Amino acid sequence: xxxxxxxxxxxxxxxxxxxxxxxxxxxxxxxxxxxxxxxxxxxxxxxxxxxxxxxxxxxxxxxxxxxxxxxxxxxxxxxxxxxxxxxxxxxxxxxxxxxxxxxxxxxxxxxxxxxxxxxxxxxxxxxxxxxxxxxxxxxxxxxxxxxxxxxxxxxxxxxxxxxxxxxxxxxxxxxxxxxxxxxxxxxxxxxxxxxxxxxxxxxxxxxxxxxxxxxxxxxxxxxxxxxxxxxxxxxxxxxxxxxxxxxxxxxxxxxxxxxxxxxxxxxxxxxxxxxxxxxxxxxxxxxxxxxxxxxxxxxxxxxxxxxxxxxxxxxxxxxxxxxxxxxxxxxxxxxxxxxxxxxxxxxxxxxxxxxxxxxxxxxxxxxxxxxxxxxxxxx
Numbered sequence: 001x002x003x004x005x006x007x008x009x010x011x012x013x014x015x016x017x018x019x020x021x022x023x024x025x026x027x028x029x030x031x032x033x034x035x036x037x038x039x040x041x042x043x044x045x046x047x048x049x050x051x052x053x054x055x056x057x058x059x060x061x062x063x064x065x066x067x068x069x070x071x072x073x074x075x076x077x078x079x080x081x082x083x084x085x086x087x088x089x090x091x092x093x094x095x096x097x098x099x100x101x102x103x104x105x106x107x108x109x110x111x112x113x114x115x116x117x118x119x120x121x122x123x124x125x126x127x128x129x130x131x132x133x134x135x136x137x138x139x140x141x142x143x144x145x146x147x148x149x150x151x152x153x154x155x156x157x158x159x160x161x162x163x164x165x166x167x168x169x170x171x172x173x174x175x176x177x178x179x180x181x182x183x184x185x186x187x188x189x190x191x192x193x194x195x196x197x198x199x200x201x202x203x204x205x206x207x208x209x210x211x212x213x214x215x216x217x218x219x220x221x222x223x224x225x226x227x228x229x230x231x232x233x234x235x236x237x238x239x240x241x242x243x244x245x246x247x248x249x250x251x252x253x254x255x256x257x258x259x260x261x262x263x264x265x266x267x268x269x270x271x272x273x274x275x276x277x278x279x280x281x282x283x284x285x286x287x288x289x290x291x292x293x294x295x296x297x298x299x300x301x302x303x304x305x306x307x308x309x310x311x312x313x314x315x316x317x318x319x320x321x322x323x324x325x326x327x328x329x330x331x332x333x334x335x336x337x338x339x340x341x342x343x344x345x346x347x348x349x350x351x352x353x354x355x356x357x358x359x360x361x362x363x364x365x366x367x368x369x370x371x372x373x374x375x376x377x378x379x
Contacts, residue, residue: 005065008052013066017057024053118250121148124243125256130227132264136296136321138229142222143257148244149219154208156247158215163206168197175201216245225257230272230324233261266294272321272330280304280336295319295332302334310338 006013009023031045055061064070126145150156159165167173171194178191193199207213225237236258243253261269268275278293288306292299293316300319313335320330344352 003048005052005055008048009056011056015056020053020056024049024057028053117248119247120250121244121246121253123253123256125258127258127260128225128227129260129262131262132267132269133296134227135231135259135261136229138227140224140226143225144220144222145255146218146220147255148216149221150245151208151211151215151217153210154215156215156245156249157204158208158211158213159204160206160208163204165202165204168194168201168203170194170196171201173201175199215247223255227259228324229326230322231259232269232271233259235259267296269321272323273333274320274330275333275335277335277337279339280308280310282338282340284308285310285336285338293332293334296321300332304336308336308338310336312336 006015009020009027011019011023015023027049028046031042031049055065124145124147126143128141128143130139130141151158154161157165168175171177175194175197176191176199177194178189181188181190194201197203204213208215211217223239223242225239227237231237236256239255239257241252242255245252266276274296276294278291280291284291284304285308286306288304288308290301290303293302294300295316297319300316302314302316304314313333316332316334318329319332322329341348
C-alpha cells in the first residue's frame with residue numbers, strides 16, 4: 001500500500017508551503033543517492049521524497065490529493081513518478097538536474113574551466129630491455145620514441161604566423177559559461193566550459209597549418225640514455241623534460257625509462273647476488289681441488305673441499321652485482337652438482353669395484369640417521 005505523502009515528508013496536513021519546502025530540502029540532502037550511506041535504499045527513498053514534494057508543493061495537485069487521495073488519472077501516492085515531470089527511466093544515471101542542483105554541472109564543469117594558463121606536458125614511459133651483462137657493467141643506449149613537441153612554426157601559439165589570437169566573444173575571454181537555475185531548493189548557479197573556445201578564453205581565427213592550431217606536433221625523437229651499473233629489473237630512470245611539451249608556456253613533462261633485464265641462460269639474479277650451477281665429477285667432489293667457474297666478470301677459480309656433497313652452495317664474496325652507487329658488490333653463489341657417469345670403461349669399472357670392496361659403497365649411516373633425528377626434533 002502506498003505511503004501517505006505527508007508522512008513521506010514528515011509534515012502535517014495543515015503544513016504551510018514554506019514548511020513543506022524546508023522538510024523537502026532537508027530530506028533530499030540527506031537521502032540523495034550520492035551522499036547517503038545507505039546506497040541500496042537511497043534511490044527508492046529519494047523517489048518518494050521528490051514525488052511527495054511535486055504533489056504537495058503544487059496547490060492544485062495538493063487539493064486533488066487531499067480530496068481523492070490520488071492525482072491526475074487516478075495514480076496514487078508512491079507510483080507514476082514520471083507523471084510529475086522527472087522523465088522516464090529514472091535511475092542512477094537519471095538523477096540529472098537534481099544532482100546538478102546540489103553539486104553543480106557534471107562533465108566539463110568537473111574540469112578546469114579556463115585552460116588558457118600554462119599547463120605542464122604529459123609524462124612518457126619507454127621500456128628498455130638490456131642483458132644481465134649490461135646491467136653488471138652499465139651501458140649507454142640510444143632510444144627512439146614519439147612525443148608531442150612545441151610547434152616551431154607557431155611557437156606553441158596555434159595561430160598562423162602574422163595572425164592574431166582574439167578573446168572569445170561568447171564568454172568574454174573567461175572560458176566559462178554560467179547558468180542560473182531556479183529550483184524547488186532555491187537558486188543555483190552552475191558553470192561549464194565555453195563551447196566555442198573550449199574553455200581556452202581565446203579564439204584562433206587562422207590556425208597554424210603545420211600543427212592544425214594545437215600548438216604541438218607529433219615528433220620522433222632519439223635520445224641517449226645512460227644505464228648505470230647495478231640497476232635491477234623494473235628500475236626506472238627519470239629524464240627531466242624528456243616528455244611531451246606543455247601548452248601556453250607550460251613546462252615539458254618527464255620521460256621515465258623502465259629497465260627490463262633479459263633472462264640469462266646461465267645466471268640467476270636475486271638483488272645484488274648472482275647464482276650459478278656447475279657440474280662436478282665424482283673424483284673432484286671426493287678429493288677436492290680447484291675448479292674454474294663462470295661469472296659476470298669472467299672465469300673465477302673456486303676451491304672445492306674434499307668430500308663436497310652434491311647440492312652444496314659455495315659463496316664467493318664480492319663477486320656479484322655492484323650497487324648503483326658502486327660502494328660494494330653482492331656475492332657470486334655457486335651450487336655444485338656431482339655428476340655420475342653413464343658409461344664406464346673396463347678399467348674404470350675395475351677401479352670402482354675395487355673401491356667398493358674397500359668399503360666405498362657404504363653410506364655413512366650414523367651421519368644419515370643424525371640428520372633424520374634433527375629433522376623430527378622439536379624446536
